[in-house]
Amino acid sequence: xxxxxxxxxxxxxxxxxxxxxxxxxxxxxxxxxxxxxxxxxxxxxxxxxxxxxxxxxxxxxxxxxxxxxxxxxxxxxxxxxxxxxxxxxxxxxxxxxxxxxxxxxxxxxxxxxxxxxxxxxxxxxxxxxxxxxxxxxxxxxxxxxxxxxxxxxxxxxxxxxxxxxxxxxxxxxxxxxxxxxxxxxxxxxxxxxxxxxxxxxxxxxxxxxxxxxxxxxxxxxxxxxxxxxxxxxxxxxxxxxxxxxxxxxxxxxxxxxxxxxxxxxxxxxxxxxxxxxxxxxxxxxxxxxxxxxxxxxxxxxxxxxxxxxxxxxxxxxxxxxxxxxxxxxxxxxxxxxxxxxxxxxxxxxxxxxxxxxxxxx
Amino acid sequence: xxxxxxxxxxxxxxxxxxxxxxxxxxxxxxxxxxxxxxxxxxxxxxxxxxxxxxxxxxxxxxxxxxxxxxxxxxxxxxxxxxxxxxxxxxxxxxxxxxxxxxxxxxxxxxxxxxxxxxxxxxxxxxxxxxxxxxxxxxxxxxxxxxxxxxxxxxxxxxxxxxxxxxxxxxxxxxxxxxxxxxxxxxxxxxxxxxxxxxxxxxxxxxxxxxxxxxxxxxxxxxxxxxxxxxxxxxxxxxxxxxxxxxxxxxxxxxxxxxxxxxxxxxxxxxxxxxxxxxxxxxxxxxxxxxxxxxxxxxxxxxxxxxxxxxxxxxxxxxxxxxxxxxxxxxxxxxxxxxxxxxxxxxxxxxxxxxxxxxxxx
DNA sequence: TTGTAGGCGTTATCAA
DNA sequence: TTGATAACGCCTACAA
Numbered sequence: 050x051x052x053x054x055x056x057x058x059x060x061x062x063x064x065x066x067x068x069x070x071x072x073x074x075x076x077x078x079x080x081x082x083x084x085x086x087x088x089x090x091x092x093x094x095x096x097x098x099x100x101x102x103x104x105x106x107x108x109x110x111x112x113x114x115x116x117x118x119x120x121x122x123x124x125x126x127x128x129x130x131x132x133x134x135x136x137x138x139x140x141x142x143x144x145x146x147x148x149x150x151x152x153x154x155x156x157x158x159x160x161x162x163x164x165x166x167x168x169x170x171x172x173x174x175x176x177x178x179x180x181x182x183x184x185x186x187x188x189x190x191x192x193x194x195x196x197x198x199x200x201x202x203x204x205x206x207x208x209x210x211x212x213x214x215x216x217x218x219x220x221x222x223x224x225x226x227x228x229x230x231x232x233x234x235x236x237x238x239x240x241x242x243x244x245x246x247x248x249x250x251x252x253x254x255x256x257x258x259x260x261x262x263x264x265x266x267x268x269x270x271x272x273x274x275x276x277x278x279x280x281x282x283x284x285x286x287x288x289x290x291x292x293x294x295x296x297x298x299x300x301x302x303x304x305x306x307x308x309x310x311x312x313x314x315x316x317x318x319x320x321x322x323x324x325x326x327x328x329x330x331x332x333x334x335x336x337x338x339x340x341x342x343x344x345x346x347x348x349x350x351x352x353x354x355x356x357x358x359x360x361x362x363x364x365x366x367x368x369x370x371x372x373x374x375x376x377x378x379x380x381x382x383x384x385x386x387x388x389x390x391x392x393x394x395x396x397x398x399x400x401x402x403x404x405x406x407x408x409x410x
Numbered sequence: 411x412x413x414x415x416x417x418x419x420x421x422x423x424x425x426x427x428x429x430x431x432x433x434x435x436x437x438x439x440x441x442x443x444x445x446x447x448x449x450x451x452x453x454x455x456x457x458x459x460x461x462x463x464x465x466x467x468x469x470x471x472x473x474x475x476x477x478x479x480x481x482x483x484x485x486x487x488x489x490x491x492x493x494x495x496x497x498x499x500x501x502x503x504x505x506x507x508x509x510x511x512x513x514x515x516x517x518x519x520x521x522x523x524x525x526x527x528x529x530x531x532x533x534x535x536x537x538x539x540x541x542x543x544x545x546x547x548x549x550x551x552x553x554x555x556x557x558x559x560x561x562x563x564x565x566x567x568x569x570x571x572x573x574x575x576x577x578x579x580x581x582x583x584x585x586x587x588x589x590x591x592x593x594x595x596x597x598x599x600x601x602x603x604x605x606x607x608x609x610x611x612x613x614x615x616x617x618x619x620x621x622x623x624x625x626x627x628x629x630x631x632x633x634x635x636x637x638x639x640x641x642x643x644x645x646x647x648x649x650x651x652x653x654x655x656x657x658x659x660x661x662x663x664x665x666x667x668x669x670x671x672x673x674x675x676x677x678x679x680x681x682x683x684x685x686x687x688x689x690x691x692x693x694x695x696x697x698x699x700x701x702x703x704x705x706x707x708x709x710x711x712x713x714x715x716x717x718x719x720x721x722x723x724x725x726x727x728x729x730x731x732x733x734x735x736x737x738x739x740x741x742x743x744x745x746x747x748x749x750x751x752x753x754x755x756x757x758x759x760x761x762x763x764x765x766x767x768x769x770x771x
Numbered sequence: 772t773t774g775t776a777g778g779c780g781t782t783a784t785c786a787a
Numbered sequence: 788t789t790g791a792t793a794a795c796g797c798c799t800a801c802a803a
Binding site: 064065066076077079080081084088111112114115116117118119120 | 795796797798799
């Protein structure tokens, strides 16, 4: 298997020792000069010049492996997603985050190592050591809700620098960054309230992911502020639906309207099921937003609905989220502790919300 | 600056020595066991098991830098793109290529390191050492046309395994993989010819990128076969347009038709300008493909036109391109030389081409 | 101001 | 079958 071959391709590459010989100084001096002389040690301008000249003549470039070995760090940040890093389907959720991760990592001088849950090195889904590969990097970012708790906990306990993207409180000691769904959802409700809406219904998926829970929390909090505690505690203010959302029908929408509801809010999820169902039901009922009722989306619309009228709601700053994760990780690496975990979502005015019908805004 | 802090954050990262202690063997033995025992040295099944267990317990992972320093390889493949690997403008995205790169790399047991071109560490655009970081990996893939020649040449001259994705002949000795635009473009012309078209016009951008040149070359070659050398040499058979393509107007289309042209071919580019212009002009002229004329696209339609009727043309197998690049790189690593550099593009029947009007196919 | 020496974590060559 | 020992190229006290 080409065991013997012309491997060791390092061949003709000059090392500091050769530069030293050519310049007539010691290898240490070369390291000092070429290393930028961090410790502010004084050296002859002469020596400096000779070394530089010799290095240029030989075309010297430092060996990154050696450099990193000596420095006890490799300037590598890991990115681990339990599913493939480049899934064909999930493209929409992770890609924008990676954009931010890459930018911030580059800005801070780190390169990225991509680990996939289903990679080789004997790292299958069930493998209890699957996560260990990330130790190769100085620290690692974790994406997705399916990262196994126990393995992650082991890394954290060992003091390995890790940051989870997405709120993750259950795992004690694990740093995370997440979108501030609570505040953003509350803001949407406040805007609707400012338009005159009092009875508002939230359509969410039947799932206890933090992302869903946080949205409901923000929704209820703001509702309590705007419409009083009774409105917020009303169980019918929040509807849990399944995927597909068979219960969100034109009839259901009409019923609600008849009961005085004037605005509907849906959460964004991977599938976009809640928003899609609401959208479809409203259209099928022959109703139109914002004239007959107001609609808002707690997140961004799925790609196939993006062409439609932009929904009122908020945008998750995914790139910013990635960048924030990198910042938190590098803060850990340099000994400083946590930076801000919550990233604010910007309100998106959109055009699916307006004053309730029969009322002048 | 965090210069002094509790750096040396290698902290808990276990090394072979600790595994050795735990397993009650020498560090050498650990290396032997964990290294896969390449030299076929015999060792007790007992020892082996103990070492493996200890390594797993400690979560041992070899240090890539040390590995590379000592053995000149670390099972890491680099991916370097001079611009961001994850650009915001989706159309420029390398994403589909990376999908293939990741899959093939995983299949061959390599992890991926993403080197971002715009990284500091003193690695700005002008920095002559920006590319040097890649030497940490066993070999590297290069993406995009803006990889600086001189630095890349240095790597190649030093014998560093590198593969460029996209044809790159100018750089002597640099291996590359690319889509076979020549053959694919020729095939499209042949199909059109088989339908009965004789006068065909190619709309391309005014750019001398290999991708454009190759398409024209294939176009002219096939045209010579099908319609004779006169047709192929006719300067009006190829139109160079700029971005935006103001010259591709409804009037221009009609003119051409009046002169006997029955089919138009556009090249795919980053911007999609040529195809978009053609598309728009034809529609504005009140014409329709394939009834009034035939259209073909040398590539895939831009995202915003993907919903329209699928154009006749070919698909660039981007994932396959990535996989081919990895194969070529690993071939270099194992001493074997070049594998096939050209990746075939599949013909896409689409539905914008048919027999010329007034003729029975 | 410069040089000497030791170590970073692995692999590889020999002895034992 | 296993264990010293010497690289690999660079960094960094510390000594001169």
